[in-house]
Amino acid sequence: MNDVRPIRAKSGTNHEGTSAHNRRVMIDALRINGALSRADLARATRLTKQTVSNIIEELERDGLVSSQEAVRKGRGQPSTPYRLVPEGAFAIGLQIDRHVTRAVAVDLVGNVLVRDEAGLPAGGPSEGTKVILDLVAGVRAELAGIVQQSEKRLVGLGAAMPGPFGVAGSGDDPWMMEAWQKFPLLETLTAGTGLDVGLQNDAAAAATAERMVGAAHGLDHAVCLFVGYGIGAGLILNGELYRGANGNAGEIGMALLFADGKSTPLEHRASLASLYQYLSIDPADPDLHAHINDLASRGDPGIDTWIEAAAADLRWSIHLVETVFDPQTVILCGSAPEALVNRLIAAIGPLLPSIAERRGRTLPRLQPGMADPWSVALGAAAGPISRAFDPHFAAILKDSL
Amino acid sequence: MNDVRPIRAKSGTNHEGTSAHNRRVMIDALRINGALSRADLARATRLTKQTVSNIIEELERDGLVSSQEAVRKGRGQPSTPYRLVPEGAFAIGLQIDRHVTRAVAVDLVGNVLVRDEAGLPAGGPSEGTKVILDLVAGVRAELAGIVQQSEKRLVGLGAAMPGPFGVAGSGDDPWMMEAWQKFPLLETLTAGTGLDVGLQNDAAAAATAERMVGAAHGLDHAVCLFVGYGIGAGLILNGELYRGANGNAGEIGMALLFADGKSTPLEHRASLASLYQYLSIDPADPDLHAHINDLASRGDPGIDTWIEAAAADLRWSIHLVETVFDPQTVILCGSAPEALVNRLIAAIGPLLPSIAERRGRTLPRLQPGMADPWSVALGAAAGPISRAFDPHFAAILKDSL
DNA sequence: GTAATAAGTCAAGACATTTGACTTAATAAG
DNA sequence: CTTATTAAGTCAAATGTCTTGACTTATTAC
Missing domain, CATH: 3.30.420.40 (ATPase, nucleotide binding domain)
Structure with a gap:
């Protein structure tokens, strides 16, 4: 009769949590905006100059930031910008x-x-x-x-x-x-x-790569459609990668599409695996990447048919993630050869109507991301x-x- | 030549932020677990007994919590549970x-x-x-x-x-x-x-309602499919309602489905509006709710056809949100009459295969939520x-x- | 040359959590 | 029945981090 009901609660926080957060906010600000002075950081983060000075000093000791040459910009003491140290x-x-x-x-x-x-x-x-x-x-x-x-x-x-x-x-x-x-x-x-x-x-x-150095840099709401051996969506929601309850959020390759009276996972229709199957290519071939890139760039008729079909599925996928996530932008990336991704992007347009068609949009609805075999790593x-x-x-x- | 480039950064925090968070964590813990003693709260939130005491005292002064009778549970001083005060x-x-x-x-x-x-x-x-x-x-x-x-x-x-x-x-x-x-x-x-x-x-x-008092109570990842005049998904991600970049996340009623060679928004196929149109009913009729409830509960042949078709679309919608969001559970709710929602749930099963079929699931993939005209308010x-x-x-x- | 402006520092103060000893109140064991 | 043990909760001092307000430094504007 022991009371084993576990008590569920979020964890509290304390001074350490506060300063950990403020340090991260500084680093984030430097990453998004480039070099900034202490005064700039204080204004942007709403912390006091003194607090910023303390944290910057600590980050500098830790080798994470370093000062650049002072810049004069009008009246007043020149400001000393700090930048992230890559080797930090x-x-x-x-x-x-x-x-x-x-x-x-x-x-x-x-x-x-x-x-x-x-x-x-x-x-x-x-x-x-x-x-x-x-x-x-x-x-x-x-x-x-x-x-x-x-x-x-x-x-x-x-x-x-x-x-x-x-x-x-x-x-x-x-x-x-x-x-x-x-x-x-x-x-x-x-x-x-x-x-x-x-x-x-x-x-x-x-x-995650697009957010750090790519098209999603500084964005808080973005969906990356990733065309690799399969197809999936990487979700940047509220400025963070969203993983779902089990780390499987965005596995849209498993979504079933109904056509011609049967259901097929999206992955079987728009992915490199489907292309290899369509072209009867051995996916273990070490020259695969160059080969596909070649076929795509010279417009091989065989691959063109596949591109048309895959582009239609991607067009719908973009419409879907726009409707479901309401992101600032959708990024098409992949471990697919760049020529293939470019052909796909060209074949996708024009996009389907969706709630992404807003008054006063600044970002394009669809942007190309990295198409590089190393982007996943x-x-x-x-x-x-x-x-x-x-x-x-x-x-x-x-x-x- | 003025430098108007706005500096973007997240805001920092301070003591006030810390204590505001800790107060909220206490309230959250009491909401999820019911009455808890200070010692329980200290263990659950990883704060010290002293901190918890201070915060509880403050919350009690503010009329948000109140103590209950002390309970003896074995050796040691009896604990005094605190509960949320509804009138707080x-x-x-x-x-x-x-x-x-x-x-x-x-x-x-x-x-x-x-x-x-x-x-x-x-x-x-x-x-x-x-x-x-x-x-x-x-x-x-x-x-x-x-x-x-x-x-x-x-x-x-x-x-x-x-x-x-x-x-x-x-x-x-x-x-x-x-x-x-x-x-x-x-x-x-x-x-x-x-x-x-x-x-x-x-x-x-x-x-939001399901999370406060319904099937999503205490869950961090849940999707509520809401069948009302239209159809939409309410998203609980990481324990919070997700709104998207423009407050439109989850508007799956706008998702286009392709069938019979034409595209139709989901909303035109599975929503009360579609039912009214199908039955040629005036949606301004004040007795609408009771009328539909009646039709649904007595199994009117006209409505049954619609239910079958709508259930098929809902079955696919559930599969889709499971695939895209990887939630702990999907909740079907609506401002639709309860009898109709129950008929829909019965007609939806069995669910389509999806990544939600995991080893060691505890929650059902689909749960009924509130079907009450007042749930939205x-x-x-x-x-x-x-x-x-x-x-x-x-x-x-x-x-x- | 002087005033105005802005960056940045200094030292003291404020605030919330932590620490460790202490008090209180119950059950378990002998 | 007495004593040891266990657990809840309090007290007072210490700690850590941010804030405050005055001050210094460096530059441009007049």
Whole structure:
């Protein structure tokens, strides 16, 4: 008869939470606006000059910001702008895809300093784990060779792979990566690297990358449609990546479309996997990327038919995410070859009518994002950077300190 | 050559933000768990006993919590539980629908103390404003008659009406309420009542109600599908209502479906408006609600056909929001008559496969919510209560204090 | 040359949480 | 029945972070 009913409550906060938040707000302001003086920061954050001075001094000691030359701008003492120091922090990003794994080392402002990739053997996680850990170790070592003390400033390892996670399996759908999705990847990577490890799906990683250095920079509401082996949406809501209750938010590739009397997941119609199937190409081919890029740029008739069909599905997907999320803009990105993404964007227009057609819009409804095979790894690395330095609710709470 | 580039930054915080957050966390904990002792609160919020004591004392002075009889539960001094005092705060909720407007007065825990409705004349906002302000004034006066000092504890007026807001109009679609959507409602209500006024769409209001007193109570990720004159989704993401960049998130009634070679908004297929059209009923009929309830409960063959078709669209809508948002549960609610909602729920099953089929699910994928013509007004009132008392990021920041 | 303006510092003060010892009140054990 | 143990809650001093208001520094405008 013991009372085991757990009490659920949000965590409180204290002085540490306050100052942690204010530090993050400073960093965020410098990231969005570029270099700013203490007085600028005080006005923008509504903190006092004195508080800003204290925090800036501390950030400078920590090597996260540094002063630039004073600038005169009219009457009054010249201001000293401060900027983010790229070498202030680093993170490793890891992409696990069907046949390849890629790792990058990224700095505080999103520069990619090291990149490396390796083929993934067919044996699944039991075979692949060693390849991945070796790859990460290599990138880490190379970073240490470029930057002194990089290990001390390494905030974590972000991993990205196609989702969804934890779903009651549909058997062994070849479109999914079930073996990897069920594998205890977080635990394995944590044990194998000793780093703080995070995991997200590839669309979420792409969105994180777009927010740090791409088209979503400084936006609080954006949806990144990510065309990779599958298709997914990375969601920036209220300035943060939205993960859903189980980390599977935005898995629109699993959405069923009804046409010709049967239902098909969007992923089977508009994704690289569908293109490979349509063209009967082996997705394990190492020259795949260049090959597809070539076909797309010279307008191969075979691929053109697929582009038309996929563009129609994407047009509808854009309409849908606009309707459901009401974002400031939609960004089309992918690990697809750039020529293909450009062809798709050209074929998508004009967009379907939606609530995004507002009086006084400033941003385009659709913008091209990164179309780079490395963007997912970059976004994966951006995850730990964001967790460590961006302002967000959870960072204030005591249970995060 | 002046530098007018505005500096964008999040606001910092200070002691006031800290304590404001901690107060809200206490209230939230009491709302979710019922009465709790100071020691319970200290453990749950990770604050010290002393801090909790100080805050509880303050909340008690403010009339928001009160102690209950001490309870003995084993060794140690008996604990004194504290509970939320319903009369600690009030809010007015206002629903503006096509042909009717409803207002309620609600207390801190979501009890409806006063309710009243009025028909809306056809002349649009210029005619309707007076009716609405009279209705609100009447409810307010009646509340003041029931509760002493109610005006002092009135935290605001929440208004709800069908969206979307601010969209470049498509002419005069009879399915929408364009005249009202373009009308400066916030300003008018603020001027006419002197209260702090908020505005949201009806689905968002329904979701707010479900979160305060309904099926979403205590959930952090839930989607409420709201079947009213139109259809929309109210989004509870990370424990807060999500509004989107322009307050139009969740307007899935505007989503275009492609079937039989033409595109139709979901709203034209699964909504009360579509039912009225299907049955050739005048939506201004004051006995509408009872009439539809009657038809639905006795299984009228005419309505059954519509129910089948609408259920198919709802089944797909549920699949879609599960796929896109990855919520803990989906709640079907509406201002539709209860018998109709129950018939719809029965007709919807079984659900389509989706990523919501997880190992170890505890909540059902689909749950019935409120089907009550007053739920939107209740949710509208819950908005100001939530803004004033629920923990959320914005409440910590200096620019909200 | 002087006044006005703005950046930034200094030192004291204010505020909310924390710490650790203490009080109170109950049950469990011998 | 007495004593030890456990847990709730209080007291007073300490701590940490932001704020306040006066002051210094550096530049331009008149």
